[in-house]
Amino acid sequence: MNRAALEQAGVEITDGAVLRDVTTFRLGGPCRACLSCRTPGQAVQAISALRAAGEPFVVIGSGSNLLVADAGLDAFAVRYVSPIPQIERDGVRLRVSGSTELDALAAYGVQQELAGLEFLSGIPGTVGGAIAGNAGAFGRSVAEGLAGVRLVDPAGREQEVPAADLRFAYRSSRLQESGEIVLSAVFDLRFGPRPELAAERERILALRRERHPDWRSTPTAGSFFRNIEPTSAAGPRQAAGWFLEQAGAKAMRVGGARVFEKHANIIVADPGCTAADVAALSREMTEAVRRRFGFDLVPEVRFLGSP
Ligand SMILES: Cc1cc2nc3c(=O)[nH]c(=O)nc-3n(C[C@H](O)[C@H](O)[C@H](O)COP(=O)(O)OP(=O)(O)OC[C@H]3O[C@@H](n4cnc5c(N)ncnc54)[C@H](O)[C@@H]3O)c2cc1C
Incomplete structure (x- = not known):
């Protein structure tokens, strides 16, 4: 693995990282190293480098749907999370990095008067993790407003795939078997008045505070x-x-x-x-x-x- 090239691209490498530090359960032992990526380009570089070196690896997002063994993993972890949302708007269409946090995306929708993302408010995961597991709440799921995704497969090939090809079902998608990684996603939304969207977001956050x-x-x-x-x-x-x-x-x-x-x-x-x-x-x-x-x-x- 060409460590210097990865670091130059902005990938942060933490040797012997302990996975309890990057999961919301705060459980789990060490991995060989954690490669923290924020952008699709960094994620592709990290995965390509590990693949070329024949190193085993897992991809994680915010670690909010994971139980990691106390003994840890004899593998690398590619952590794909960006604390700064990476969102491009084109009319009612958004392209969002897989590393963007769901709650930040929901907040952006309200601010931009785009309806259809409010139900994601308060879920502590990334867009990529949510698409992989078809996360949802209040009768809605992330597959619904999704037009398509940009994926990288375990062999390092990138492709644009329409949402209809992802075999979404209740809390599942083809990504859970294929090992493909969501680099970015495109959502098709509709206009919504900000006061209504903001009220819905607040209602959902209040319900979550009360029940979770x-x-x-x-x-x-x-x-x-x-x-x-x-x-x-x-x-x-x-x-x-x-x-x-x-x-x-x-x-x-x-x-x-x-x-x-x-x-x-x-x-x-x-x-x-x-x-x-x-x-x-x-x-x-x-x-x-x-x-x-x-x-x-x-x-x-x-x-x-x-x-
Ligand atoms: C307090 C709390 C409330 C929650 N409420 C809800 C809820 O209402 N609805 C719900 O559905 N879930 C909920 N969750 C679970 C969790 O937040 C979601 O499942 C979330 O979408 C997981 O995203 P993540 O980035 O944390 O994924 P992780 O937990 O890091 O990973 C989960 C799986 O996704 C894969 N993955 C991660 N990133 C990518 C990527 N870019 N491409 C491909 N695969 C990837 C991983 O390999 C792993 O198999 C909740 C969790 C907590 C702690």
Whole structure:
């Protein structure tokens, strides 16, 4: 890996970086090195360099949907996050870097009187991470306003792909299997009056403050399990939190991991918590729902390594 060329391009390389420092659960051990990229060009360079050197790597965004093993990863981490939003506007169309944070994108939409992004307010991830997992809230998902993406595949080939080819489904896309990385995304929006958009954003942020832990002070990865597909044994009910609450999850704790008091589908990490504690608690929660309702919950949080 040509380290000097990467550093010259603005990629920050941290040897032996500890992944707990870059995840909202604040859990996880070291990786070989973390390559922090902000722009699509930096991400392509980092990935190409690792590929050319035959080095194993994972791509992460804000680390807000991850549970990383306490032992860490014998791999490099490419971290693609930009604290400064990278957004170009052309009428009602936006091109946004995959590294832009969702909440910053939602705020930009309000400020520019462009409707369709308000539901992303307060979700602590990047545009790239959200597209990979088709993140959503309040009945909306990120696939909806998306026209297309610019991807780089594991072999280093870049291409523009229309959203219709990404096989979006509930909290999933083809990117979860293909290993393709979202460099940038194009959203087609519509005009909306600023006072209405601002009020909707405020309403959503207030709901989040009321129902969710503040990830800045309380380590968590948000909803731990996916909601239930309507075809499953669960019948018409779909919220994983409802089944967990009925199964007594709110009283559960393993080591430093506990279920959040206001939401049975959220695990929070108290001081001293390990990724193994979270994994063990999630298994207990799954077993409690299986005993009571006869089906298995599926994690929404992605595991890196074996916690
Ligand atoms: C308090 C809290 C509330 C949350 N609320 C919601 C919610 O309402 N709805 C919801 O859907 N989620 C929610 N989440 C989960 C999380 O914020 C989202 O899933 C988010 O989109 C993850 O983005 P990320 O950048 O943090 O991805 P990461 O957690 O870093 O990575 C997740 C996955 O995406 C992949 N990935 C990351 N960047 C890219 C990229 N550029 N290209 C391709 N793949 C990539 C990674 O390889 C990994 O597999 C919440 C989390 C927290 C902590």
